[in-house]
Amino acid sequence: MRSSVIIFPGSNCDRDMDVALKKYGFKNHMIWHNDITLPKCDLVVLPGGFSYGDYLRCGSIAGKSKIIQSVIDFAKSGGLVLGICNGFQILTETGLLPGVLQQNKYLNFICRNVHVKVNDKKNKYFKDISKDILELHIAHNEGNYFCSEEELKVIEDNNQIALTYCNSDGSNNKDSNPNGALKNIAGIFNKEKNVLGMMPHPERMIDKYLSGQDGSVFFENLIRNSK
Amino acid sequence: MKIKIIVTLKSGVLDPQGKAIQQTLTGMGFNDVKEVRQGKYFDIETNESDEAKAKKNVDEMCKKLLANLVIEDYKIL
Numbered sequence: 001m002r003s004s005v006i007i008f009p010g011s012n013c014d015r016d017m018d019v020a021l022k023k024y025g026f027k028n029h030m031i032w033h034n035d036i037t038l039p040k041c042d043l044v045v046l047p048g049g050f051s052y053g054d055y056l057r058c059g060s061i062a063g064k065s066k067i068i069q070s071v072i073d074f075a076k077s078g079g080l081v082l083g084i085c086n087g088f089q090i091l092t093e094t095g096l097l098p099g100v101l102q103q104n105k106y107l108n109f110i111c112r113n114v115h116v117k118v119n120d121k122k123n124k125y126f127k128d129i130s131k132d133i134l135e136l137h138i139a140h141n142e143g144n145y146f147c148s149e150e151e152l153k154v155i156e157d158n159n160q161i162a163l164t165y166c167n168s169d170g171s172n173n174k175d176s177n178p179n180g181a182l183k184n185i186a187g188i189f190n191k192e193k194n195v196l197g198m199m200p201h202p203e204r205m206i207d208k209y210l211s212g213q214d215g216s217v218f219f220e221n222l223i224r225n226s227k
Numbered sequence: 228m229k230i231k232i233i234v235t236l237k238s239g240v241l242d243p244q245g246k247a248i249q250q251t252l253t254g255m256g257f258n259d260v261k262e263v264r265q266g267k268y269f270d271i272e273t274n275e276s277d278e279a280k281a282k283k284n285v286d287e288m289c290k291k292l293l294a295n296l297v298i299e300d301y302k303i304l
Contacts, residue, residue, distance in 0.1 A: 057295055064292060093295070100297045107243050146240065146298060180241070 001026050001226045002041040006071065008033045008062045013048035013084065013203060020203035021045070024219040033065045042226050043080040044071055046087030048139070048201055058101065058142045059089030068094055080124060080226065081195045085140055088187070088197030097190055097197045098155060099147030104140070105180025111139040113212070114178055116163040116186045116200055117170050123193035124225040125162070125218075133170050134163075134214040136200035138178065138186075143199040145181040145188070155188060163187035163198055228273050230285050231304040234294045235266035269293060 003026040007014045014030065021028040021043075029039050033051075038044065051062035062068070068090075075081045075096050083091040091097040104110060116134050118126045147155065155161060163186040167176045172184045179199075187198030205215030236242050242264050249263040271288070275281035285303055294301040 056292070060292065060295070092297075098297075100295055102241065102298065103243055105241070105243055107247060144241075148297065151297075 001043065001223055002039070003028045003043040003045060004031045004038055004041045005029070005045045005047055006031050006033060006067055007047070008049070008051035008065065008090075010051045010053055011047050011049035011086070013086075013201060016201075016203045017045055017047045017084070020206050020215065020219055023206060024216070024223050026223060031067060033062065033067050035067050036070065038067070038070045038074055041079075043082065043222075044074055046071070046081070046083040046090050048085030048087060051086055051090065054142075057093070059086060059091075059093040062086075062090045063093030072096060075190070075195050078192065078194055082125070083195075083197040084201055084203065085138075085143075085199055088199055089142060091195060091197040096195050097188055098151050098160075099145055099182075099188065101142045101199070102144040102146050103142050104144050104178075109139075109141045110143070110178050112137070112178075114138050114186075114200065115166050115168050115170075115176065117166040117172065119161045119164055120159045120189070120193075122159070123162075123189060123196075125193075125196050125222060127221070127225050129217060129221045131214065131217050133166060133168070134200075134202075134217065135168075135205070135212055136202055136214055136218075137204040137211060138200050140179070140199055143179040143181065145185040145199075147182065152182065158191050160189045160191065160193075161185055161187075162189050162196055163200070228276060228278065228281055230271045230273060230281060232269040232271065232285065232289060232293060232301055233266055233304065234269070234289070234299050234301045236264060237298055237300050240298045
């Protein structure tokens with residue numbers, strides 16, 4: 001399985017993602033944002049960070065960078081596109097995912113572990129995943145998911161909510177919502193479910209001696225399903 | 228030619244920064260403040276001399292980049 005991680009100026013989780021993908025068997029290439037074409041691959045990852053210094057709106061400038069048209073074409077042809085954190089923000093700015101990530105409700109940068117519930121398993125990212133609740137790390141200032149009521153209805157009708165913030169027992173409520181996100185949304189799919197954007201960083205949870213291993217569960221499952 | 232644009236959050240969209248500013252103003256003694264909404268202002272200098280054409284281009288810029296129409300409205304002044 002081949003993957004490509006796009007590096008934007010200001011990306012800072014690109015190398016962590018490279019390490020994680022390689023650890024679970026992906027043959028990964030790092031792609032510079034000024035490139036125009038993608039190498040042949042099965043998965044494209046937009047990593048976390050602060051692309052273009054978060055100027056204008058998070059992800060807005062990266063969403064117009066040279067490589068993006070190739071990423072959009074790849075997604076439209078059914079290729080897997082995964083956006084983590086700033087990558088999620090970029091995906092909403094390109095229009096590949098609906099909605100927007102606003103500033104956290106209490107104006108604070110949040111950096112801690114959270115629990116998220118897997119909401120839908122009829123997709124390549126979470127099919128047959130061994131855990132329904134994952135403990136993952138978040139680190140963001142703009143993770144407060146928002147969309148219009150009409151859009152939310154479409155998202156819910158198509159089961160596009162991928163992950164929701166929850167308590168360790170899986171219950172969703174206000175207390176388990178770190179940033180004010182609508183319906184506790186931590187990750188969403190496009191309609192076809194080949195594009196996934198999520199605020200939590202699975203690449204930070206792949207070593208029991210560093211942080212935790214629920215990211216491993218995610219990547220092991222992803223490569224199994226990508227084959 | 229210079230064209231000015233104001234981008235604001237749509238009504239109904241939460242504006243935590245505006246709320247923090249409003250609370251601070253109230254704390255400073257400006258008791259008349261009812262609500263604060265924060266926005267962005269752009270000054271675009273264009274080489275286009277035809278005002279109608281220039282504004283049409285700027286309108287496209289707003290739709291494609293300067294505003295996120297999911298949560299923001301824009302006004303070309």
